Amino acid sequence: MKEYTDKQASIAHFAKALGHPARIAILHYLASQETCFFGEIHDVLPIAKATVSQHLKELKEAGLIQGDIEGPKVRYCIHKENWELARVIFADFFNDCVCKKGSCGCHEEQHD
């Protein structure tokens, strides 16, 4: 009956931001390019620019990217510090949540 912990909320928040293929594609692209203007991101995605802008906004609000205005263009980039934070949070989560051998009775068979 307790509420969720800050940690749980934090993990869920990052995960939610990563929970759409367009946003994953954006992050993949940002990591692969020399430059990362909005227009280029838009060019490699199968969605309208208004939608791209929305996804970028969500990633920015989650802290995963940053956007810098450069003339009439906007240069986007992964936010390194928060990215490292997210990496650690997920790594810890996957480590904490291993179903230790014997911790529950469902190890006999792994069926679905």
Added chain:
Amino acid sequence: MKEYTDKQASIAHFAKALGHPARIAILHYLASQETCFFGEIHDVLPIAKATVSQHLKELKEAGLIQGDIEGPKVRYCIHKENWELARVIFADFFNDCVCKKGSCGCHEEQHD
């Protein structure tokens, strides 16, 4: 203008399943308990049992947990193989997506 890759869809799919604090809390609980019956999970969450059941269904459909019927009860458990798969997928993703020094022009200052 291309569509998303299978990899991108896969990452997003797992992330989406992790994108709610109740589901994170469920996974935390499953990893911490000797037994993991539905009722116990319900007891530690601040939501109705119908909602708990729904979240468990989503986690199961994402492949992250499994449920075994035991008498009138259902014993839930993390699905080890898929859990490892997700762990690797996320670790790779966070490794691939580092904004390499000099890869784009936004390293001078890290403001938001």
Added chain:
DNA sequence: TTTATTGTTCGCAAAAATACGAACAATAAA
């Protein structure tokens, strides 16, 4: 100054997610 270019915001529509109580099915207990 006028005209392009660039990207955000607005307004809206459609779809999906979240949540609940009630009804239900299945097993166990009396």
Added chain:
DNA sequence: TTTATTGTTCGTATTTTTGCGAACAATAAA
């Protein structure tokens, strides 16, 4: 067999997400 326990499914309401075109603001170019 009847009753209680356990968890899922159904139906529904509310909210959030996703997506688009059009309008807009800001800078750059002509």
